[in-house]
Amino acid sequence: MTGDGAPGTGTTPPGERFDHFMERCLYGPDGFYASEGTAGRRRGDFITSPEVGPLFGAVLAEAVDTWWHELGRPEPFTVYDVGCGPGTLLRSVAAARPDRSWRLVGIDRVATPGASADRLPDDLSDSVVVANELLDNLPFRVVERRADGCFEVFVSEGGREVLVPTDVSLDIPIGTRAPLQERAAHWTAAVLERRPARLCLFDYGAATTAELAARGGWLRTYRGHQRGDDPLADPGRVDITTDVAWDQLPRPAALVSQREFLQSFGIDELVEQGRRHWQASAHAPDVEAIRMRSRISEAEALLDPQGLGGWWAATWRNEGDQTGLVS
Numbered sequence: 410m411t412g413d414g415a416p417g418t419g420t421t422p423p424g425e426r427f428d429h430f431m432e433r434c435l436y437g438p439d440g441f442y443a444s445e446g447t448a449g450r451r452r453g454d455f456i457t458s459p460e461v462g463p464l465f466g467a468v469l470a471e472a473v474d475t476w477w478h479e480l481g482r483p484e485p486f487t488v489y490d491v492g493c494g495p496g497t498l499l500r501s502v503a504a505a506r507p508d509r510s511w512r513l514v515g516i517d518r519v520a521t522p523g524a525s526a527d528r529l530p531d532d533l534s535d536s537v538v539v540a541n542e543l544l545d546n547l548p549f550r551v552v553e554r555r556a557d558g559c560f561e562v563f564v565s566e567g568g569r570e571v572l573v574p575t576d577v578s579l580d581i582p583i584g585t586r587a588p589l590q591e592r593a594a595h596w597t598a599a600v601l602e603r604r605p606a607r608l609c610l611f612d613y614g615a616a617t618t619a620e621l622a623a624r625g626g627w628l629r630t631y632r633g634h635q636r637g638d639d640p641l642a643d644p645g646r647v648d649i650t651t652d653v654a655w656d657q658l659p660r661p662a663a664l665v666s667q668r669e670f671l672q673s674f675g676i677d678e679l680v681e682q683g684r685r686h687w688q689a690s691a692h693a694p695d696v697e698a699i700r701m702r703s704r705i706s707e708a709e710a711l712l713d714p715q716g717l718g719g720w721w722a723a724t725w726r727n728e729g730d731q732t733g734l735v736s
């Protein structure tokens with residue numbers, strides 16, 4: 410891995426490295442997120458699991474409760490949601506477990522700029538850190554492998570892509586590209602250094618960088634619920650993200666599909682409860698009955714193997730803690 414310039418050329422880089430361009434487009438003063446606070450969400454550019462409805466947070470609350478019990482029910486106990494956007498996830502967790510006195514803390518760089526890991530306390534042993542769709546949104550570099558070596562994507566002043574030879578070498582098929590997710594790896598390592606009881610990250614991705622490269626289509630842009638293709642078009646007006654290459658991060662204790670994660674923490678039971686509640690009050694439904702019924706359609710979206718259910722849940726645990734792993 411090399412520094413910030415255009416390695417191997419001995420000349421000034423012909424523009425911005427892709428991750429710097431992305432940083433500016435998303436988080437700069439005129440960027441995608443800056444223009445409307447927590448943003449894309451309000452403009453409806455994408456729908457995340459917590460935004461599907463309260464069910465995702467209700468299942469996460471079950472997971473947190475399991476971990477809290479495994480830790481011996483410490484008080485105080487804190488749940489951090491990093492990259493929390495408008496804070497929907499923690500509101501759902503709180504609504505699902507009003508009987509718990511956990512501290513629920515949302516952190517998002519839009520509201521409070523800065524390196525988010527630095528804003529976490531040094532000791533997280535009585536805390537759980539979660540993040541939904543944070544890693545995909547952290548600026549990444551783009552590397553292409555050709556028969557004659559690796560090249561890195563820069564963006565010229567005119568907004569065109571320029572390929573620059575690089576010493577960075579990714580083990581991907583010749584003729585393909587992959588993201589180099591240094592920021593995501595550093596962020597994860599920085600959180601783990603603080604030894605959280607659990608770190609649980611949800612995102613789209615693939616187990617390995619080589620798989621991502623071979624599959625293609627990993628660089629996603631979103632605008633108005635539609636996926637676009639060209640990340641250089643209309644800078645600052647579209648979200649730019651990548652599928653996460655999980656092998657670029659510290660190795661998790663468990664890496665499973667979101668579907669498996671939600672099922673292992675009782676989504677089916679919560680849906681069944683919802684169905685029974687609805688049936689019992691269908692003759693005179695109130696707001697609660699309608700909320701319970703909506704669990705059925707929320708679960709369909711959250712468990713869909715072609716959609717949110719096919720995304721990943723990666724869990725790390727404090728190495729000093731000998732309690733059981735999540736499945």
Ligand SMILES: C[S@@+](CC[C@H](N)C(=O)[O-])C[C@H]1O[C@@H](n2cnc3c(N)ncnc32)[C@H](O)[C@@H]1O
Nearest residue numbers: 457492493494516517518519525541542543546
């Ligand atoms: C795709 S949105 C996900 C929002 C929310 N977690 C959800 O699931 O609806 C990604 C969020 O991560 C935030 N973000 C990006 N980089 C961050 C960082 N370094 N620290 C904290 N938040 C960050 C963005 O501001 C944005 O709100």
